[in-house]
Amino acid sequence: MAWYDWVLWLGILYMFLGTDFTLNWLTGIAYGRRIDKNSPNFVTRLYYRVWASADPNARADRVDGPKSVPAPWVTALCATNALATCLIELLLLYGMLQDPRPGYVTMAAFAFLLRAEIEIIYGSQLIWGPARLRGGPLANYLIIGLVPQVLIPCLAAMRFSGLGLTPLSLAIFVGIPVAILVWTWIVYRHDPVPALDEAAPGPAE
Incomplete structure (x- = not known):
């Protein structure tokens, strides 16, 4: 190659x-487990420190509360990554080594x-949705998660599209994902989603 x-x-x-096998299979989030800071599983504790401590959709608790299952859409995305995405990645990893x-x-x-679109959906929830990821967890997520995990699938598709490295291919495979993120930011900016604590219902009267 x-x-x-x-x-x-x-x-x-x-x-x-880094993500699709370890996060979804080794931590169990694809089949309804949350990221628990007290887990005996080293991978789970690592993900908690790097990112999940600031993500109420995936962490086991806010402080030491009950360890309920993740939101259904989180489990659905993680199950897709665990099954479909891992299979696609294995096909690419094996097939790219073959000649011809x-x-x-x-x-x-x-x-x-599809994997890039999944990351855009999840990243939008983390950054502009109720989770409101900020500071160190946001920097970790951008460097480890959002940027490479949107860019790599798009570059893979561009590589095998036959278009080569041209303004047209860059517009399609890089410009469109960036435009989706910018459009999402504009929508959230126009009609912001309340942060998790702000969205929580008050005491019953």
Whole structure:
């Protein structure tokens, strides 16, 4: 493979080992577990420190409260990552090493765009939704999560699109994801969602 294919391959490996396999399978969030800071599982405790401590949708509790299941949409996204996305990533990781390259690599690369859209949905909830991720957790999420996990699937699709590196391909595979994020920010800015504590109902009268 050329050097840029190796860079892309390592990026896909990072997504597989760094999030889609470890977060969804090893912590159990794909089948309804929350991220518990007191878990005996080292991976779970790591995710809690890096990101989940500031995410009420995924952490086990606010302080030491009950460990209920995550919101249904969180579980659905994580289950998709655990099943469909991991399969697509394995197809890409294996297929890109083959010579000649199998035809399914192109199909998998375009299917991988779903992973970018999932990250945009989840990132929008974390940053502009009730979670209101800020400070260190936000920086961690942008560096580890949102930016690479939107960009890598889009670059994979661009690589196998046949368009090459052109203004048109950049507009399609980079410009559109950025436009979706900007549009989402504009919508939230126009009609902001209350923070979790602000949205909580008051005491019954």
